[in-house]
Amino acid sequence: MSANSDSDLKSSREVANTKDDYSVYPHMDGIKASMSWKLGSYGERGVLTEGMIGNLCEQFDLPAPLVRDLSTMLGHCLNNDDDIAINLTEVRRPQAIERGQKHLKQLFRKAKRGTITAQELRNALGSLSTYFASTPEDADLLPQLLKKLETAKTLTQDVMDDIRRIIETPGAVAEMSPRDKRFSRDKRRQYIVESCCYIWKDAGRPLTYTTYSDGRPGGQRQGPLVNFIQAAVRIITEPEQILSGETIRVDIDDFRDRLEREEKERWAPPESGNQYT
Numbered sequence: 001m002s003a004n005s006d007s008d009l010k011s012s013r014e015v016a017n018t019k020d021d022y023s024v025y026p027h028m029d030g031i032k033a034s035m036s037w038k039l040g041s042y043g044e045r046g047v048l049t050e051g052m053i054g055n056l057c058e059q060f061d062l063p064a065p066l067v068r069d070l071s072t073m074l075g076h077c078l079n080n081d082d083d084i085a086i087n088l089t090e091v092r093r094p095q096a097i098e099r100g101q102k103h104l105k106q107l108f109r110k111a112k113r114g115t116i117t118a119q120e121l122r123n124a125l126g127s128l129s130t131y132f133a134s135t136p137e138d139a140d141l142l143p144q145l146l147k148k149l150e151t152a153k154t155l156t157q158d159v160m161d162d163i164r165r166i167i168e169t170p171g172a173v174a175e176m177s178p179r180d181k182r183f184s185r186d187k188r189r190q191y192i193v194e195s196c197c198y199i200w201k202d203a204g205r206p207l208t209y210t211t212y213s214d215g216r217p218g219g220q221r222q223g224p225l226v227n228f229i230q231a232a233v234r235i236i237t238e239p240e241q242i243l244s245g246e247t248i249r250v251d252i253d254d255f256r257d258r259l260e261r262e263e264k265e266r267w268a269p270p271e272s273g274n275q276y277t
Contacts, residue, residue, distance in 0.1 A: 036237050037188055039080040046071025047078055052235055060228050066199050073195040074236055077188050091176050093132050099175035100128050101167060108163050111155050118159070122149035128173040138172045141165060189243065192236070193251040196229045207256050209249060221245030225252065 038047065048056070048071035056067050107124055110116040116124070125146060133139035145162045152159060166172045197207055209223040226248055234240045 035189060035233070035241055035243070036239065037078055038236050038238050039078050040075075041079060042072075042075030044072055045075070046073075047075040047236055056228075056231060059231065060224065062199070062203055066203055069202075070195060070199045070232070073198070074192060074232065077191040077195060078236060093174075096129075096174035096176055097132055097170050099177065100173040101170065103128065103175055104163065104167055104173055108160075108167065111160060111163065114155075116155075118149050118152040118155055121155065121159075122146060122152075125149070127175065129176045130172065130174070131176060132171045132174045134171045138169050141169060141172045189247070190251055190254075192233065193229055193243075193248060194255050196232050197225070197252060197255045200225050200228060201259075207252060207259075209252060211249075221249045 040047070046068065048067070053064060053067045053071060056062060056070075057064050104125075107116065107121060111121060125142065128142060130139040130142050133141075141162070145159070145166065148159060148162065201207060205225065207225060209221050209226050212220055212222060222245070226245065229248055230242045233243055
């Protein structure tokens, strides 16, 4: 291969081989998280203090057991333990490998031109993953290169050969950004609003809101349930924040729709046949 030709970046095993075309759904925290949630590991004790529970009970005339249940539910929503997957986003293997190789090839060209230092290269490689490596040996190629670059002062031929070897091994690196960022959302907000709705429903309160069009303070969407949700959100954000009324409206509507669907499915007549056919 010629070191001066882009053709030497081509691999005999092109990423276009899609026999292993599949998606994974890794946990990616902080995705489009516009709210400063108080993340933590709260366990069954919940996120609310006794004082907070008492204030919510008094302000919204709710039974203490229900608000304690809310505390536990909100704690689960805010859990940031490694084994808790709140935000699941689709990462498609061929796309991730293609993006990873594209990024690596760009870095390789910069290295050949001498427009990137060893430490800059190491930092730029830090965004790549070995998640889709086919073998342990393939998965070890990038870590070996990063270790070599820890003390490197210049980009030696040995480093360049390592980069070329990784390029020629599709799957050895991948760029794990979501398949479609438009569908990546911070699910914590949705779960938090749903938790408040469950408690409100269990208290026998209507899942409703009032819409105003006269520009009054507090926004267009108001009502006891909206106020309850906003009060909870203030408590579990730092600094204190509130949601947009329109966001709450959408989440309440979605929650009610789901409850309605579940109720219809519960009372729907059985399909033909029996439980054994």
